[in-house]
Amino acid sequence: MNDVIGLLQRHRSIRKFKPDEVPEEALEAIIRSAQMASTSSNVQAYSVIAVTNPDTKRALSVVAGNQLHVEQCPVLLVWCADLSRDRLACEREGVEMVSGTMENFIVATVDVALAAQNAAIAAESLGLGIVYIGGIRNNLREATRLLNVPKLVYPVFGMCLGYPEQESSLRPRLPLRAALHRETYEQAAQAEAIAEYDRTTRDYYIERTKGKRDTTWSKEMADKFKRPARTYMREYLEEQGFRFD
Template sequence: MNSTISQLQQHRSIRKYKSDPLTDEQLKTIIQSAQSAPTSSNMQAYSVIAVTNPGTKSELAKLAANQSYIEECPVFLVWCADLHRLQHAASAVDDVQIPNTTEIFIIATVDAALAAQNATLAAESLGLGAVYIGGIRDNIRKVSDLLRLPKLVYPVFGMCVGYPDQEPSYRPRLPLETILHREHYSTDSYDEGIEQYNWSLQAFMATRVGGNRDTNWSKEVAKRLKSKKRDDVTQFLHDQGFELK
């Protein structure tokens, strides 16, 4: 196992940070690494907003289900799918509009996710830690107003970055056989694999929460799928100019 694979497989979500700030050079290195990620047709359809102002981080924490580590981390990065810059660049040479297609929306969203993952790996290689924050979509309109996002831009997720002040245990993953399909999609391993994972995750959760929570992966998935959480996102995207067809 080489050092890159070792780093990938040792990833942990960090939710407690030391007060030490990141240097501007560290931040630039992380974002430059993000820019080296694959991007569809070189469109680079994403932007990232680095938030260090304590007041802004505090407001973002409140909007994202009061996740205190947003306020505590030295840098909070908001990763945005960005078609606004493409429109700006194209309009300089031709009278063209961003197409209202699901495909271009997917391209921008995937670009943002790929860049963010590169940033995570870069941060971890510098001795930093990170955690993704999908909770910024809980109040997606207010987050966008706070960050002054123009039309054709939406916040995909946030990311806390800083020096870890904890050593969390590794959260187990599904068995490889339930993820890796060979030649064609198959559900043959699902019953056994999911049952096995339910047991391992239940044991992990019992340890993590002091044995007070009896749950497993199937229960957590069912709970999430029944939730009406973030049901305003579609209307927000439409208002931002993402009229998907």
């Protein structure tokens, strides 16, 4: 329909990067674009830590499950939900901030996700590639130590950034009718949409791996959700000053 929609619909994750540095002006343009994302009540409850130090990237790659691209990408952006700056603003006005609510936790987490996606689009418009790194939540205490993260801040995910050195294929998404509902939630349409998507993903994996991987989206989801993951998260978040009362 237009260049922006075309860019969005060509998104692919990049896990192999050229060694070229990301120019400072490009990085600043990307973060300024992130800052223009929608934010709840203008709280702007996020911060971004740009990591280029090889030792830090290497340590964070271990945290993320030994993902080599975390170590090898030119820049690792660590996106943090951040209420600490809002607390400082309250203190300037002599107000004690009520931070420990589920709502404030959600606001900060949503804010950082919106900003990061703006950054991803901006990066891709400049010919750069990205991949999100949820694996940084494998050990947030170690990530917190490495990045000197203060209270009321927590790293939500990383983002590898650099110039692509691979041509990865587009991963198919669920059929539109699975995601788009009209007027009310259409539960009846989900089973058929999932069955269709299972056929699509099975063909995709067989073609992509030349027959070495024969699976479906349902099988992947069953494997992912059959056991609890990162069960320490609530305890860690409470250590960081977030509360869920």
